[in-house]
Amino acid sequence: MRALTWHGTNDVRVDTHPDPEIINPRDTIIKITSTAICGSDLHLYDGVIPGMKSGDILGHEFMGEVVETGPKSTLKKGQRVVVPFTISCGQCFFCQHQQFSACDNSNPVEKQDASEMLYGHAMSGIFGYSHLTGGYAGGQAEYVRVPFSDVGPIVIPDHLTDDQVLFLSDILPTGWMAADNAEIQPGDTVAVWGAGPVGLFAVQSAVLMGAAQVICIDHHPHRLELAQKFGAKIINFEETHVREALMEMTGGIGPDAVIDAVGMEAHGFTPDNVIDVVKQKIAPGADRGHALRQAILAVRKGGRVSVPGVYGGMLDKWPLGAMMEKGITIKTGQTHVQKYIKDLLRRIEEGEIDTTFLISHHLSLEDAPTGYKNFHDKQNEWTKVVLRPDMAKGA
């Protein structure tokens, strides 16, 4: 099969690999119809996530048709499914508590040592996301092996198109959980850093959860316009002093909840960020936390900080004092996709949530490297790339 393959920093290519096979009883094989490039893939592309090997197949946002099932799979050949990016067994302590992205049993044992050493506990398995999370081949490919297929994949009714449901695999539940973690109360102001796919879904979710005012912060005018369409007020951080503006917009109190949908590669020319950029270049595992620091300083006393943005290692100049003295609550994590996916599919079916506004480009799988380059270099216009194995190269 053909698959998008990581060869090194800023070097991804479409190569030929063996076709996947059923290995464990609960496995299924999916023939991919649509798969997307995520902001998280850009962290791999930039080489800032440890544990990648040349030859790894990327992709954790995908859907398709069931073509083979293991003896213990509950799926049937021919069904259309969306697959959560987190691999979860459904039976361990964490899955039983709906903390699916903390699953104990999906990261192969021999891969658990690294994250256990780094983080104190082993991470769960994730598709196409380094050997820290299992070294699973991802779904930016023609076919993919899906373990625990009786727990993760959700069957999609025929009348919904791929574009309507593909983002149930990650970014829609991620934006939703980000807003859920912000514990929004009536009358609240919620500020969201980042108008990328995750930030935009967090904005949409916060509005649906009843926030009185949602404010989105970024520097790409077109991305900010999309946030505005959902009723958000916007701040361009290149033109406006972010914290001053937020104070003015909240009667001098500060936002009740803040969401960091930027992650470990924040942009900006403030002194803290310039130092972080240099560190990240010389030491993988060093995070850039400019947006998160700003969010922590901006949030009101007693407020909530929700962090869907991905961090992988260590961060310094961490405003711990501000957190303690202001009495802030912080919630974060890889998304518990399986917890939210059913409810979000219903909201899509009922027309409450639209996800198609986000897609700026459809490309053939063969053109995936172009997709990576542009999603990385031209963020303003390239808001989300969907790859289709059935499209012809260059189409």
Next chain:
Amino acid sequence: MEAIESIQMTGENRSAWTVRAPAGQTVTLETETVDVVEGEQIGWRSVEGSQIETSGKVSFTDAPEGRGTVVSAEIGYVPPAGDLGRLVAKLFAAEPNIQARHELKRFKMLMETGEIATGSYYRDQKDNK
């Protein structure tokens, strides 16, 4: 266990083990079960004529507040002298703690999910370590 090539029952509480050792060699031993406490523990000990002298036990206790079962393993062995001894020492000395932890985690996976997780996507994928 990854290093085990085969186990065969040779009697009611006896089994013959073939264990892969470094340098393509194998070690054979025969064990009998001892100190069995129904639902709590199983012990074993090697019988005469085995290439390694070993004994140990696996025990099962309730985790606090009904959070499952704690499985502990104690594995003891006396390495034989000579070439075989060096071979066996190598087999066990490759971080015996980590190996034992890995085996227990695989056991937990198998008990909870009915399978052992692998990141490989086709059966002969050998490089996915």
